[in-house]
Amino acid sequence: MSESGWLAWCVPQQPSSKLVVPCMFLLMGYTLMVVPLLQERVILLECNSYYTEIGRNMTPPFPIVDPDDKRCRDSTIESRAATVSMYLAIVVGVMSVLTTGTLGAISDRIGRRPAMLIPLAGAMLQACGLSLTHYLDASYPYLFIPQAIYGLMGGPSAFLMATFAYSADCSNPAKRSSEIGMLESSLFLGGTIGPLLGGYLSSAYDMNVPLFVFGGLLVPVVIWIVIIPESLTPERRVSAIQWRRANIFGALSILLSANSYGDRWILPALGASFAMMFNSVVGFASVMVLYTKLEFDWGQSTNGLFMAVNWLIKGLAIAILLPFLLLRCRKYVTEARIALVCLICMMLAFLLYAFAVNTTMFFMISLVDAIGYIAVPVMRGLFSMNVRVDQQGAVFAAIASIEAIFTVVSPVLFNSIYSATTDSQSNAALLVMASGIVIPLLLGIYLLRTDRNTRTFVAKASTYTGADTEPLLAEEAKPRPFNLSGEYEHAGYVDPGRFLDSDSPRTSLVSNGNRISTDSVTDASLYSSRSSRSRVAFGNSARASGLEDVASWEGNINSSPQLPSTRDSSVWD
Numbered sequence: 001m002s003e004s005g006w007l008a009w010c011v012p013q014q015p016s017s018k019l020v021v022p023c024m025f026l027l028m029g030y031t032l033m034v035v036p037l038l039q040e041r042v043i044l045l046e047c048n049s050y051y052t053e054i055g056r057n058m059t060p061p062f063p064i065v066d067p068d069d070k071r072c073r074d075s076t077i078e079s080r081a082a083t084v085s086m087y088l089a090i091v092v093g094v095m096s097v098l099t100t101g102t103l104g105a106i107s108d109r110i111g112r113r114p115a116m117l118i119p120l121a122g123a124m125l126q127a128c129g130l131s132l133t134h135y136l137d138a139s140y141p142y143l144f145i146p147q148a149i150y151g152l153m154g155g156p157s158a159f160l161m162a163t164f165a166y167s168a169d170c171s172n173p174a175k176r177s178s179e180i181g182m183l184e185s186s187l188f189l190g191g192t193i194g195p196l197l198g199g200y201l202s203s204a205y206d207m208n209v210p211l212f213v214f215g216g217l218l219v220p221v222v223i224w225i226v227i228i229p230e231s232l233t234p235e236r237r238v239s240a241i242q243w244r245r246a247n248i249f250g251a252l253s254i255l256l257s258a259n260s261y262g263d264r265w266i267l268p269a270l271g272a273s274f275a276m277m278f279n280s281v282v283g284f285a286s287v288m289v290l291y292t293k294l295e296f297d298w299g300q301s302t303n304g305l306f307m308a309v310n311w312l313i314k315g316l317a318i319a320i321l322l323p324f325l326l327l328r329c330r331k332y333v334t335e336a337r338i339a340l341v342c343l344i345c346m347m348l349a350f351l352l353y354a355f356a357v358n359t360t361m362f363f364m365i366s367l368v369d370a371i372g373y374i375a376v377p378v379m380r381g382l383f384s385m386n387v388r389v390d391q392q393g394a395v396f397a398a399i400a401s402i403e404a405i406f407t408v409v410s411p412v413l414f415n416s417i418y419s420a421t422t423d424s425q426s427n428a429a430l431l432v433m434a435s436g437i438v439i440p441l442l443l444g445i446y447l448l449r450t451d452r453n454t455r456t457f458v459a460k461a462s463t464y465t466g467a468d469t470e471p472l473l474a475e476e477a478k479p480r481p482f483n484l485s486g487e488y489e490h491a492g493y494v495d496p497g498r499f500l501d502s503d504s505p506r507t508s509l510v511s512n513g514n515r516i517s518t519d520s521v522t523d524a525s526l527y528s529s530r531s532s533r534s535r536v537a538f539g540n541s542a543r544a545s546g547l548e549d550v551a552s553w554e555g556n557i558n559s560s561p562q563l564p565s566t567r568d569s570s571v572w573d
Contacts, residue, residue, distance in 0.1 A: 015170035015231035017179040020163045023116065023221050025186040029194030030123055030214040031156045034130070036195055036304070037207055038088055038143065041130075043081045045140045047072040050080070082290075084140055086411055088147050093407035095151025096158060100404055101251030103158045104397020107165060108390065109241045111230045115154070115162035115393070120222050122153025127215030131208045157407070160187075161393070161400035168384040168392045169231035177335050177381025181322040184377040188315030192308050199304065236389050251401045254387070254394045266386055267395075269447055273440035274379050274399065277343065279406045280350065280433040281373070283414035287429050290418060294426060296359050310366045317370035318377060335385070339378045340444040346372025347437035354430035382447070 012019055051071065107115035129146025132138075164180055171179040198210035244250050255271035257264075292298040292306070325333055349369040356362040380399060387395045414429045421428035 011227050012229060015166070015229045017167040017171050017182060019228045020116070020166055020225075021183060021186045023120075023225060024159075024163055024183050025190035026214070026217050026221050027120065027123060027159055027190070028156065028187045029190035029197075030127070030218060031194070032191040033194035033198035033210055033214055034126070035089075037198060037202060037210065038130070039081065039085050040202070041134065041143065041207065042084045042088070042140055043072055043077065046077050046081045046084065047074075049139075050074070050077050086286075086415070088143060089411065090408050091144055091147045092151040092155050093157075093404050095148055096155035096404040097248050097401060097408070099152055099154050100158045100161060100400045101247045101397055103154050104161055104165075104251055104393050104400065105241050105243065107162055107232070107397075108238045108393035111232045111237070112162050112166040112169065112393070113225050113228070113230055116159060116166070116225050117222060119150075119154035119156065119159040119162075120218055120225070122150040122155065124215055124218050124222075125153070126150040127211045127218075131211045131215075134207050134211075155404070157400040157404040160403070161396040164380060164384075164399075165392045165396040166231045168396070169236070169389075173385065174330075175327065176384055177378050178323045178326045180380045180384070181318045181326075181374070181377035184380075185315045185319035188311045188318065192311040192315065195304065196308055232393075238390055242394075248401050248405070251394070251397045254391060254398050266447065267383075269443045270379060270383055270386070271398065271402065273339075273343075273443045273447070274383075275402050275406065276436050276439045277346065277375065277379070278403060279410050279413075280346070280436045281376075282406050282410035283429065283433050283436075284350065284353070286411035287414050287418045290415075291426065291430070292362065294422065295356075296362065298359070302359070306363060306366075309363060310369065313366050313370040314373045318374055321371070322374050322377065335378050335382050336444070336447045339375045339382065339447065340441070342372050342375035342378065343437055343441050343444055344372075345369075346375060347434050347441065348372070350430050350434035350437070354427040354434065 103115045103118060126146040126149060129149065130143070133142045133146070163183055167179045167183055168176060194214070198214070201210040201213060242250075244253075252271070255267045257267060288306075289298075289303050292303060296302075298306070322338075325338055326335075345368055349365055349372050352365045352368060353362065356365060380396075383395050383399060384392060414432070417432055418426075418429040425431075
């Protein structure tokens with residue numbers, strides 16, 4: 001085999017969501033492995049500092065080198081360590097808020113891979129900085145420096161934004177939520193294995209060993225991202241970086257615009273629903289350790305086991321149940337309906353956690369919790385389906401900004417609630433989390449309106465085998481004239497719910513040599529009032545007149561003798 005043949009065999013030729021799954025797995029495994037290591041380091045530093053201050057319990061071995069030393073099991077030390085750990089997490093969140101919008105705007109202009117490489121570089125610098133502080137036995141203020149570097153380079157929020165946008169770029173719209181779910185599943189599986197492996201290596205060898213192992217594994221991830229094909233083709237990139245959206249407020253501004261169907265309230269409703277839901281999710285993670293220690297006397301090992309089991313079940317639920325619903329039961333369910341049912345399960349899970357009476361019951365509730373968390377990838381898919389193809393980076397930057405904001409706000413909010421109600425109502429924080437899901441539920445009922453826009457398109461796209469699919473997207477504010485000249489690589493099926501405005505000029509779409517032409521195609525809501533319209537011609541310029549409704553339109557599409565053979569089917573996952 002020639003050198004070029006070997007290169008073609010080793011290097012992927014087409015973008016695919018599956019290409020970034022191992023990247024998500026390893027980076028999130030590293031990110032969540034660092035959390036308990038940082039906590040152990042802070043406990044160790046606070047323990048030595050505390051006994052040096054009071055001048056007691058300084059018998060050998062001193063300084064204390066083991067965070068599990070019984071001398072470190074003091075309420076004052078644990079309280080101080082918890083405060084410092086919270087500030088370390090806040091630093092990453094605050095810095096991510098400052099940079100995620102910028103990376104989102106850049107990714108819509110130059111591609112997704114640079115937006116993935118920058119957070120990866122930040123993670124490797126963080127690993128080096130934490131190893132150096134441990135090696136030099138530096139005090140805990142120096143731990144803030146590698147945390148700030150990781151946050152300024154985007155942190156995990158920016159990496160999630162870029163990978164989800166990469167998946168949205170190259171996935172069939174009918175399968176987009178399923179593909180996003182696959183990435184979300186790898187996030188949870190990486191978050192399960194990372195802390196377990198990191199804890200074993202740290203206890204068996206040294207704290208620096210897991211940092212070296214995971215930091216080293218990020219090097220081939222960087223090389224892999226460099227060689228995989230870019231998902232955002234030049235034709236689909238914005239003409240210039242939109243600097244007005246390169247900040248936290250600009251990144252969120254896309255949620256105040258109309259969706260690709262002209263509905264001005266869908267994106268705001270999605271944004272509010274996701275924010276309230278994510279607030280409760282992060283809040284649970286922030287108080288779970290304190291709550292279970294108080295109610296069930298859990299130690300570090302039991303908490304670690306619960307987190308591993310909980311994350312594993314969530315990862316498996318998203319990997320198995322979500323594709324089954326979206327691909328096998330598409331005739332009966334839509335993304336909005338799945339999200340609504342899952343939000344009900346999430347609220348039920350928080351209520352059950354609040355009234356759990358023993359350890360076994362608390363573990364079993366993870367099954368309900370896992371079903372509830374399916375709402376997260378489904379809502380990401382709904383965001384993606386309601387914006388234009390050149391806005392994928394912007395909308396995922398908005399989601400990442402929401403996540404970064406509540407990564408900072410939620411721990412402070414729910415730790416304050418928990419501290420204020422520990423003596424009177426210890427489960428009050430969990431009840432507040434459950435009540436916080438009421439707003440997403442109410443907005444979710446409104447989001448069922450999206451079914452009318454997407455049901456026809458998704459049903460056809462999921463069953464159509466003659467060509468790959470991509471929606472013909474309208475302009476941002478309202479259906480109005482636009483021109484997609486040149487190559488529109490994913491064209492193959494035009495959704496009747498996404499017609500152009502009646503005054504739009506003739507539009508030509510080229511798909512791998514097959515011209516798709518439209519002539520004054522009208523919006524679906526106005527279609528029945530017009531007597532004569534030109535229809536989309538797949539591979540020809542045929543005309544149809546007197547089409548009175550969308551059903552007639554769909555019938556003509558189904559009976560069209562020529563369908564485009566877009567790109568090779570291997571492009572789509």
